[in-house]
Amino acid sequence: MTEYTETAEHVHESGHMHRDDEASKMAMWLFLFTELLLFGGMFLLYGAYRFQYADGFKVAAADMNSFIGAVNTIILLTSSLSVALSIGAIQRNQKKLALAMLWFTLLCGLGFLVNKYFEWSHEISNGIYPGGPALQEMSNGQVIYFGLYYVMTGLHGLHVIVGMVFLAVMIAFIQKDIITNSNYQKLENAGLYWHLVDVIWIFLFPLFYLLH
Amino acid sequence: MANEILAREPNYLEYQGKHKGIAGWLLTLDHKRIGLMYLMAIMVFFFVAMTLGVLMRLEMLTPGETIMKPQTYNSVFTLHGVIMVFLFIIPAIPAVFGNFFLPIQLGAKDVAFPRLNLFSWYLYILGAILAVASLFSGSGAADTGWTFYVPYSIRSAQNVTMTTMAAFVLGFSSIVTGLNFVVTIHRLRAPGMTWFRMPLFAWGLYATSWIQVLATPVIGITLALIMLERFLGIGVFDPALGGDPILYQHLFWIYSHPAVYIMILPAMGVVSEILPTFARKDIFGYKQIAISSLGIAFIGYLVWGHHMFVSGMSDASRIVFSLLTFLVAIPTGVKIFNWVATLYKASIKFSAPFYYVLAFIFIFSIGGLTGLVLGALATDIHVTDTYFVVAHFHYVMFGGMGIMFFATMHYWFPKMFGKMYSEKIAIIACTQIIIGFNMLYFPMFIMGYMGMPRRYYDYLPQFQGWHILSTVGSWILVTGIVFMFGNLLYALLKGPKAPDNPWGGTTLEWRIKGLPTLENFEEIPVVTGGPYVHDRPTYIMHPSKEIQHTNGDAKKAEKEGVSH
Amino acid sequence: MNPITELVDDSFIFIVGISVILLVGITAAMIYFVFRYSEKNNPKPDQSITGSTTLEILWTVIPLLLVLAMFFYGYAGFKEMRSIPPNAMVVKVTGKMWFWHFEYENKKTSDTLLYLPADKDVRFELQSVDVNHSFYVPAFRVKEDCIPGRTNYMWFHTSQVGTYDIECAEYCGLNHSYMLGKVIVLPESEYLAWVNKVDTVKKVDSVKTDSLKTVLPKTDSLKTTLTKTDTTKAPVNRKDTTRTVKKDSVMRKENK
Amino acid sequence: MSEQIYSQEQASGAQAAHHTEGGHAHITGYGTYILVWLGLVALTAVTVTVAGIHLGSLTLITALVIAAVKTSLVGYHFMHIKYDNAITKIFILVCIVIFLTFWILTFSDLSFR
Numbered sequence A: 001m002t003e004y005t006e007t008a009e010h011v012h013e014s015g016h017m018h019r020d021d022e023a024s025k026m027a028m029w030l031f032l033f034t035e036l037l038l039f040g041g042m043f044l045l046y047g048a049y050r051f052q053y054a055d056g057f058k059v060a061a062a063d064m065n066s067f068i069g070a071v072n073t074i075i076l077l078t079s080s081l082s083v084a085l086s087i088g089a090i091q092r093n094q095k096k097l098a099l100a101m102l103w104f105t106l107l108c109g110l111g112f113l114v115n116k117y118f119e120w121s122h123e124i125s126n127g128i129y130p131g132g133p134a135l136q137e138m139s140n141g142q143v144i145y146f147g148l149y150y151v152m153t154g155l156h157g158l159h160v161i162v163g164m165v166f167l168a169v170m171i172a173f174i175q176k177d178i179i180t181n182s183n184y185q186k187l188e189n190a191g192l193y194w195h196l197v198d199v200i201w202i203f204l205f206p207l208f209y210l211l212h
Numbered sequence B: 001m002a003n004e005i006l007a008r009e010p011n012y013l014e015y016q017g018k019h020k021g022i023a024g025w026l027l028t029l030d031h032k033r034i035g036l037m038y039l040m041a042i043m044v045f046f047f048v049a050m051t052l053g054v055l056m057r058l059e060m061l062t063p064g065e066t067i068m069k070p071q072t073y074n075s076v077f078t079l080h081g082v083i084m085v086f087l088f089i090i091p092a093i094p095a096v097f098g099n100f101f102l103p104i105q106l107g108a109k110d111v112a113f114p115r116l117n118l119f120s121w122y123l124y125i126l127g128a129i130l131a132v133a134s135l136f137s138g139s140g141a142a143d144t145g146w147t148f149y150v151p152y153s154i155r156s157a158q159n160v161t162m163t164t165m166a167a168f169v170l171g172f173s174s175i176v177t178g179l180n181f182v183v184t185i186h187r188l189r190a191p192g193m194t195w196f197r198m199p200l201f202a203w204g205l206y207a208t209s210w211i212q213v214l215a216t217p218v219i220g221i222t223l224a225l226i227m228l229e230r231f232l233g234i235g236v237f238d239p240a241l242g243g244d245p246i247l248y249q250h251l252f253w254i255y256s257h258p259a260v261y262i263m264i265l266p267a268m269g270v271v272s273e274i275l276p277t278f279a280r281k282d283i284f285g286y287k288q289i290a291i292s293s294l295g296i297a298f299i300g301y302l303v304w305g306h307h308m309f310v311s312g313m314s315d316a317s318r319i320v321f322s323l324l325t326f327l328v329a330i331p332t333g334v335k336i337f338n339w340v341a342t343l344y345k346a347s348i349k350f351s352a353p354f355y356y357v358l359a360f361i362f363i364f365s366i367g368g369l370t371g372l373v374l375g376a377l378a379t380d381i382h383v384t385d386t387y388f389v390v391a392h393f394h395y396v397m398f399g400g401m402g403i404m405f406f407a408t409m410h411y412w413f414p415k416m417f418g419k420m421y422s423e424k425i426a427i428i429a430c431t432q433i434i435i436g437f438n439m440l441y442f443p444m445f446i447m448g449y450m451g452m453p454r455r456y457y458d459y460l461p462q463f464q465g466w467h468i469l470s471t472v473g474s475w476i477l478v479t480g481i482v483f484m485f486g487n488l489l490y491a492l493l494k495g496p497k498a499p500d501n502p503w504g505g506t507t508l509e510w511r512i513k514g515l516p517t518l519e520n521f522e523e524i525p526v527v528t529g530g531p532y533v534h535d536r537p538t539y540i541m542h543p544s545k546e547i548q549h550t551n552g553d554a555k556k557a558e559k560e561g562v563s564h
Numbered sequence C: 001m002n003p004i005t006e007l008v009d010d011s012f013i014f015i016v017g018i019s020v021i022l023l024v025g026i027t028a029a030m031i032y033f034v035f036r037y038s039e040k041n042n043p044k045p046d047q048s049i050t051g052s053t054t055l056e057i058l059w060t061v062i063p064l065l066l067v068l069a070m071f072f073y074g075y076a077g078f079k080e081m082r083s084i085p086p087n088a089m090v091v092k093v094t095g096k097m098w099f100w101h102f103e104y105e106n107k108k109t110s111d112t113l114l115y116l117p118a119d120k121d122v123r124f125e126l127q128s129v130d131v132n133h134s135f136y137v138p139a140f141r142v143k144e145d146c147i148p149g150r151t152n153y154m155w156f157h158t159s160q161v162g163t164y165d166i167e168c169a170e171y172c173g174l175n176h177s178y179m180l181g182k183v184i185v186l187p188e189s190e191y192l193a194w195v196n197k198v199d200t201v202k203k204v205d206s207v208k209t210d211s212l213k214t215v216l217p218k219t220d221s222l223k224t225t226l227t228k229t230d231t232t233k234a235p236v237n238r239k240d241t242t243r244t245v246k247k248d249s250v251m252r253k254e255n256k
Numbered sequence D: 001m002s003e004q005i006y007s008q009e010q011a012s013g014a015q016a017a018h019h020t021e022g023g024h025a026h027i028t029g030y031g032t033y034i035l036v037w038l039g040l041v042a043l044t045a046v047t048v049t050v051a052g053i054h055l056g057s058l059t060l061i062t063a064l065v066i067a068a069v070k071t072s073l074v075g076y077h078f079m080h081i082k083y084d085n086a087i088t089k090i091f092i093l094v095c096i097v098i099f100l101t102f103w104i105l106t107f108s109d110l111s112f113r
Ligand code: HEA
Pocket: B147, B260, B261, B263, B264, B306, B307, B325, B326, B328, B329, B330, B332, B333, B334, B336, B364, B365, B366, B367, B368, B369, B371, B372, B374, B375, B376, B380, B383, B384, B385, B389, B392, B393, B396, B397, B400, B401, C022, C023, C026, C063, C064, C066, C067
């Protein structure tokens, strides 16, 4: 605590670089709140429609493969663990372990997406997609269930991809020693983001797959 | 001696960094330059939207077609609303004056994240381009009203997608600014500046920023869903597929009601800056004003349903929302009463910005008090979706925030540009604006109560008299506004040099000699007391030197300083 | 007598009354201070005044009481609007881009013109077949949206014989401002005669529907025919009866 | 330069309180992380099994409660809320409160109409 923190990211040419990790963490949390409320709006819609179309939702959910859902849940939980471990490793200056953990996380993310891909293409091939032939035969509740299902899991999938990009950049940073055991707030932030993606799935999973 | 050092530093306008010329602006990370870039962009769109407003008034001069066809009229009021709300009133005070003065008032060198700040400006420009492009592409700008109510917005053949896309991007820009400000206020206050020594403008922005962060994402997803609904027909908002249009209205107003406090809270912050300066006296009830900003922001989250009293929402819900709506009036009232009380036993220096503030208190009170008519169930059911509402929101938005935007420009103009304008002309223009404004909008209250619905291209003949009065008022207002901007523009080009502290302001920005330099302060100042103390200094501008003078008494001075 | 109209007007006067008192008080105090404590009249400000707990409490509690009173006034009127008298007659109202369609209890229908007996409670069931509309009769101080996919309701008491404007108050596209209509309140006997005269009128009605559909988007003929009635006041001006009414010669005679 | 002289004053402003290194002094053991992960997996298994049994309306409630517990585990341990300062905790609380008000008020409409 020896210096005045001028800006979290002090970039004026004349000034020297200052770092305020507390500020960047705060900013990250605020950003997570916006993500949370973005999904929050969708969850609110889900809640409202589930309330209105309880039966349609149940019928529709019976189509879902809860096994794939469960596997994906485990995958994401494990990837959250590996991100946390990689931060722990950086703190202990175990660069190799940190890198390995991040690569493993990326792999998990990829696995998740591949699963999702198969799941979606299965539904789509059955004609279940907005405007699809099977969906047109279904009740309003089912239509809305699948509408929400595609939007919410799609948006979540998008977040997985963004998170993976973040983590890939972190890998590069660690390799270039930009992230070190005394300067790893960036990794923390990427980790926070990844955990958020996990948390959202923790709710998506029971809501869409476990509704029999 | 300190002055000499400062004199050698180039001010922020002259400063030449890595990038010269226009790139020195487009790539700048300086919060002050970004603020000015916002100002320029915002002014452009403000003028566009104002012109649309005046055109609407022209159309309403006579029943039937006056100057445009119904389809055009519908697009014009939509674009007018969208531009005014998303491109002007939400970013105006925070992004221009907040950017420029928040760091200075806090005693900081910049905002917490200068790069993000610039990024947010580019997002703003992108959103603006999309909004304008929607006019010229596809089948023309959306014709849904700025509320984009479903199912009309998913059925309309106009280019609704692009207009919602614009609002979506602008929402993102607004979030980024808000996030930046929250962190700036938490992390970058000068030593000694406790929460309750912070200028009230900063308090206003703090409350605003929280709304921006926590409410804006909801409209983001809502507008995104409209786009998806239009492209894919997912059904969540389409009654033909079982969707519930009222649910859309909930989501829309969950954001858009708090958004009206995004519009007004920064303006109220500036009122609290200008009043003590010209009263030459500490503000009355500093803490209450500060806390009431947070109060308004919080209660603002609980009242959105008052826009839906006739939508078919449950009766229970209507009653709850009506009750909650009335609670917002309390913290707002606290502010108004404290402002007026500040003038008691003051020694008032009567200048243009102060005059605008007096106009604000009067006009905003009318707007706010008619908000109570809308908040009450029985009366709202009669006047909702009529010109009564149109009058209400122009009184609070234009008469409240708009007038304060003008006041702010007059107040900080000398510190931003180092030039002085003619106060006489400013006051004459303001008087004209007040007259024109009331003549333009007051008849709308009467028409509204008589049953003139809003968003009407055409009207029944019994309303014509009021419409004519209103349109004539708009002409008076136009000339007043042109007069005001002309005065400022002339000052910018040919005005005399402004003194360092023309009004006798007490907050940090007025303690800077001349225009701010790139880093605002040569040394980070130390704060020893409240922001509006007139009879003794509460800042040590050059701690390293002054402390030696006073034997390192900064600490002591700080303890003695009344911290409110 | 119309209970809703009175309640709405009363609460309006109550709220506006308090508001005007507050506004005048605030403005007067402000202007007085500006002159009394101008630089000239009071060269030295009193720096010791920075706040007052008593005042803060006062101007929190008093406004709170005032707004609670306003809320209860509004609530009372609202309660009346939502409590439908048990033997109210029912009319189904359907909003359609851009005209109103009415269905009476005996399945008779009419477009644009809503015929009602005087001094009766009428319950409206509001529906829409396309986008949101809002059924608004300013003279009776009531409106409620017509939302596709659900049925909303409202009611009012038809007080005296007369013609009253109907307007669509929720934006619904191109001809939103031409989605007008009339409530035609007839003496009970004339109403009964009209509503039971199924054959002839039905024919006229369908003609009306067609002409409305085709005419509306192109011209503003509806506007020029359905005009010149004071929305706020009840009395009818017989000469104002619209073109569509004129066609219905039987109606006109009965009216006189 | 001068900044050093005033480091004490900063304590009364916002600047000071927590500087970087202070905040990161806490290093969680790998073991804790793995335990938490095991807990999370176990809870997932519980949700899946509970969903298999027909509990009626309780199914949803148990699912949500378990999801909330999982979330707090992730937040508390993986996201280090455990070590965070009061400000972050208050922030999170504010966010949750606002989010809940959205739900409560929206359902004040849905459940009574
Ligand atoms: C700057 C923006 C702004 C602000 C600050 C406000 C402030 C308020 N608004 Fe307004 N409002 C809008 C912008 C704003 N509004 C817009 C844009 C719309 C229409 C949107 C659309 O449909 O397109 C709208 C619509 C709107 C409606 C819906 C109308 C309808 O469509 O049917 C309602 C209903 O309750 C309402 C109420 C209020 C209230 C109670 C306040 C309160 O915050 C006002 C508080 C202020 C005062 C009360 C005055 C000052 C206080 C005193 C003098 C103290 C003493 C007084 C008492 C306590 C009695 N507003």
